[in-house]
Amino acid sequence: MHAACLDGYRTVSFGLLTLGGDGFALTLAGGGHPSPTPPTSILPPLTTPQPRGDGSMGDDEQVERLPVIDVSALVRGGSQAERERVAREIERACRDTGFFYVSGHGVPPSLLDRLDTAARRFFSLPPEVKAEISMERGGRAWRGFFPVGGELTSGRPDLKEGVYFGTELPEDDPRARLPLHGRNLFPARVPELGEAVLEYLDRLTDLGQSVMRGVALSLGLAEDYFATGYTADPTVLFRIFHYPPAPPASDGWGVGEHTDYGLLTLLAQDHNGGLQVHAGRGWIEAPPIPGTFVCNIGDMLHRLTGGFYRSTPHRVRNVSGNERLSFPFFFDPAWDAEVPPLPSREAAGGGRARWDGQDLRAFTGTYGEYLLAKVSKVFPRLREDVL
Numbered sequence: 001m002h003a004a005c006l007d008g009y010r011t012v013s014f015g016l017l018t019l020g021g022d023g024f025a026l027t028l029a030g031g032g033h034p035s036p037t038p039p040t041s042i043l044p045p046l047t048t049p050q051p052r053g054d055g056s057m058g059d060d061e062q063v064e065r066l067p068v069i070d071v072s073a074l075v076r077g078g079s080q081a082e083r084e085r086v087a088r089e090i091e092r093a094c095r096d097t098g099f100f101y102v103s104g105h106g107v108p109p110s111l112l113d114r115l116d117t118a119a120r121r122f123f124s125l126p127p128e129v130k131a132e133i134s135m136e137r138g139g140r141a142w143r144g145f146f147p148v149g150g151e152l153t154s155g156r157p158d159l160k161e162g163v164y165f166g167t168e169l170p171e172d173d174p175r176a177r178l179p180l181h182g183r184n185l186f187p188a189r190v191p192e193l194g195e196a197v198l199e200y201l202d203r204l205t206d207l208g209q210s211v212m213r214g215v216a217l218s219l220g221l222a223e224d225y226f227a228t229g230y231t232a233d234p235t236v237l238f239r240i241f242h243y244p245p246a247p248p249a250s251d252g253w254g255v256g257e258h259t260d261y262g263l264l265t266l267l268a269q270d271h272n273g274g275l276q277v278h279a280g281r282g283w284i285e286a287p288p289i290p291g292t293f294v295c296n297i298g299d300m301l302h303r304l305t306g307g308f309y310r311s312t313p314h315r316v317r318n319v320s321g322n323e324r325l326s327f328p329f330f331f332d333p334a335w336d337a338e339v340p341p342l343p344s345r346e347a348a349g350g351g352r353a354r355w356d357g358q359d360l361r362a363f364t365g366t367y368g369e370y371l372l373a374k375v376s377k378v379f380p381r382l383r384e385d386v387l
Contacts, residue, residue: 067093072104074210087217097279098312101292107203115200118193123242133185141182151378153256160254162241165197208331235332243324254316260298261374262332267294272320278313306341335368
């Protein structure tokens with residue numbers, strides 16, 4: 001274990017993995033915990049790659065950074081004043097870029113270490129072994145493994161492979177009859193992956209509820225507004241993505257430009273980076289920061305607030321030359337929930353047009369209908385075979 005300084009505050013490195021970025025920024029490989037970060041901090045501008053017109057990054061300009069927000073007061077039940085301070089920080093971040101780093105989350109480094117190690121074991125297996133849990137075997141639950149190029153974002157195959165998971169439901173649960181609900185598929189060759197995933201789902205669900213308490217306060221709502229309504233029975237989805245190194249001079253993306261569909265995403269990634277966010281000045285990097293998750297808001301929170309909070313386009317390209325892992329966790333409204341704009345929020349116009357041209361205010365129906373329409377475009381063959 002060794003300590004290091006990152007832009008003015010102390011971090012502790014544990015060796016393998018860094019939790020934050022497109023996901024992870026706890027550098028892991030043994031016990032211990034990161035040193036506390038300040039309640040919030042904006043990383044100072046640094047000379048880092050700046051986007052060119054082709055999406056590649058130059059190296060001669062300074063770029064803005066995303067805020068780091070300590071949510072421990074929401075997680076552990078701090079004083080009213082502490083929780084309201086965090087809520088104000090969340091409001092600033094959601095109105096600015098819709099992205100921020102979360103520290104003080106309470107997720108054990110040892111769990112993240114186990115998850116990373118097991119995931120690397122799985123992705124190192126031969127293709128035919130990984131295919132034993134292919135998504136075709138998951139049926140309507142839409143769980144399991146897909147190969148590189150098997151997922152489409154922005155209409156193009158992504159340069160990544162991955163595994164889909166969600167809330168584990170027994171066969172006799174009424175919700176198991178819904179699309180994207182049911183049992184997970186876990187690899188027999190890596191049994192520890194299933195154990196880590198189920199524990200991670202529980203931990204991140206709790207963290208999602210905590211962050212949404214801050215979001216509620218930031219909007220002038222009762223602190224339990226979401227927990228007693230939209231997320232009383234949340235739609236919980238989890239992915240593990242493996243990005244091979246991008247081929248030289250490739251114009252492909254690990255994940256193309258997109259926004260997330262639901263309320264909130266909590267993202268962990270390894271130390272290789274690659275996440276880019278479309279902020280006010282154009283595309284910026286969201287590099288891993290030890291001890292944090294990257295958090296961003298999705299389309300349903302954008303819709304609820306009438307655009308007061310915006311779901312922000314982001315994308316991933318792995319130019320590190322290394323194998324890259326990321327762990328996005330999606331915390332979304334109940335499947336059958338309708339998500340009309342809050343009556344207290346007027347529609348906020350202006351800003352950059354959505355990458356897909358969609359007007360979220362025009363959508364009617366349940367969140368499940370919205371999600372299914374989106375995911376069906378990502379996996380068109382499964383839509384034809386399963387639904």
